Amino acid sequence: MKLLHTADWHIGRTLNGYSLLDEQKYAFKQILQIAKDEKVDGIVIAGDIYDRAVPSPEAVTALNEMFKEINLENHFPIYAISGNHDSATRLNYGREWMQNTSFYLNTLLKEAFTPIETDDAQIFMLPFFDPLDARVYYQERVSDKESIKKLTSIGDAMNLVVSDMVKKFKTDKKHILITHFAVSAKKDEDIELTSETTSQVGGLATLTTDNFKDFDYVMMGHIHTRFASPSDTVRYSGSPVKFNVKEARMKNQGKGVDIVTIDNDGINREFKPLTPQTDLIVLEETWETLCDEEFYKKQPTHDAWFAITVKDFDRSQYTRVNTRAELEKRYGTVIELNYENLANTSEQNIQTTDITQISPEETVSKFFQTITNKPLSSRQKKLVDSVFNEVERENK
Structure with missing residues (x-):
């Protein structure tokens, strides 16, 4: 089995007022050609498909055309999940009938526990979620309500989710996970976030490779460079387009996709570069x-x-x-x-x-420091984080 791993398309993104849609279309044509040349068995899109919860009509039209070319015209299966930028509810529309053409799209936590079965693997598709999503999901399914109320960190929530996935494992197949989080190599080790999100809203920077040790391979989204991959088996593909100056400063870290081959010998990965239309x-x-x-x-x-x-x-x-x-x-x-x-x-x-290139929390922090000449206190930071967490949930 051979899969093309890509993520963080952010369709509809702008850079200082300049639309990146033509750049994204140019990158997409290359991704599709790579899929054809490599004769892949499916294309993985690991979250942040759109740049915002309510995308523009131009962004919706462009993405629909891309999906049509991949799935209907070229008959490649799609394995896609929502990221923290996507609206889980809006993106979920039409999910049931899309599966008739092997277009698999998970945007809700409850959908992650049923794997896609292939001859070689079980593919689990876990969209971005936060601890509140996990508490709501499990509150309806467990008898110990008090223990669920204590589920406040994304690490604890992830361990519970993964443990339920493991119960579905078949021993004669490889176990693949597609998800969208920031993951470091080991506990208490920070990684440089080169994605659009540099705060820890929703526990984005608290997961480690230990959370995913039961899987043979994890295809990640959220971090925009493959060089942030924390291990050989937990991998970021990076975004297909440079989205900000910070990414442009990273020399010799060109954009691309991974071709992941799963067979009896194990799992192998090969990087395929993409060329920008306008660098x-x-x-x-x-x-x-x-x-x-x-x-x-x-x-x-x-x-x-x-x-x-x-x-x-x-x-x-x-x-x-x-x-x-x-x-x-x-x-x-x-x-x-x-x-x-x-x-x-x-x-x-x-x-x-x-x-637009920094998180809302950082915007508030910079404004506060400009006005008061003092940084936010710990209590103030927690308040700001909680406000934006609530806003993000309301936009889903």
């Missing part, structure tokens, strides 16, 4: 260097997007210069422009921050 280039140089023809002629000007930081820049020397216009003459599209070490100001860094 995102990060430049951090002085104004003089950026305007030097010898320098900018070496860049993919007018063919890529640029995120530029002007270093050691004295604004007082260029009061009549439209710096963005001057840079766009030379480079083309500048999607982000920052300045460092501006003269005649007490601030060491003034940046045009795109709040």
Whole structure:
């Protein structure tokens, strides 16, 4: 059995106001061609299919066309789950009749306990959930109600969920899990979150590989780089497109998909790279260097997007210069422009921050510190987290 593992499509995403839909369509065409070339037995999409709970009409139309090409025109089975960005309820629409064409889509916790059976494996599909989802699910199914009320951490909830999955294991098959969380290699070890979420809402950063030790292989979504994979058997495919400057800064970490082969010899993985239609280039140089023809002629000007930081820049020397216009003459599209070490100001860094690229919790924290010149207290952070947890549940 051969599966293509991808995740975090975030269809409908924008970058500083620029739509990434054409980039996502370009990446999709490559993913589909890889699936054809490799003759895979199915395509796994491990969550965050859409970028937001209520996607735009353009995003819905684009994704529908992608699914149509994969499943109806090319007859590839789809194994997909919802992530923390998706609306579980909205995405679940039509799930029953889609299975008639081998389109398997799980968005609710209760759906995760029935595996997809193949000749070689049992595929369990566990969508993103939080401890409250687990308490609601188990409250109706166990006699010990008090123990369920104590189910407050995602780690404890996950252990209970996995233990119930293990009860369904068949000993003559491999056991594959598709899910969407941040997972570290061992307890109490943090991993760098290069996804859009850098907070710990819903326990996103508290799971470890120990939670999944019963599975032969785990196909993960949520972290946007495959290099965050915590073990050889718990793997992130990464996103197919660069979504922010932080990802663009990560050199030699190109986007792609994994081809996972399951046979009698075990489970093997092969990375297949994707080529961006419009690359995102990060430049951090002085104004003089950026305007030097010898320098900018070496860049993919007018063919890529640029995120530029002007270093050691004295604004007082260029009061009549439209710096963005001057840079766009030379480079083309500048999607982000920052300045460092501006003269005649007490601030060491003034940046045009795109709040769509940081979590809501971090936005509140930055605003609070800007206004009060003090960081949020522990109690205040817990309050902010609880508010956004509630908002996220209401949007599902």
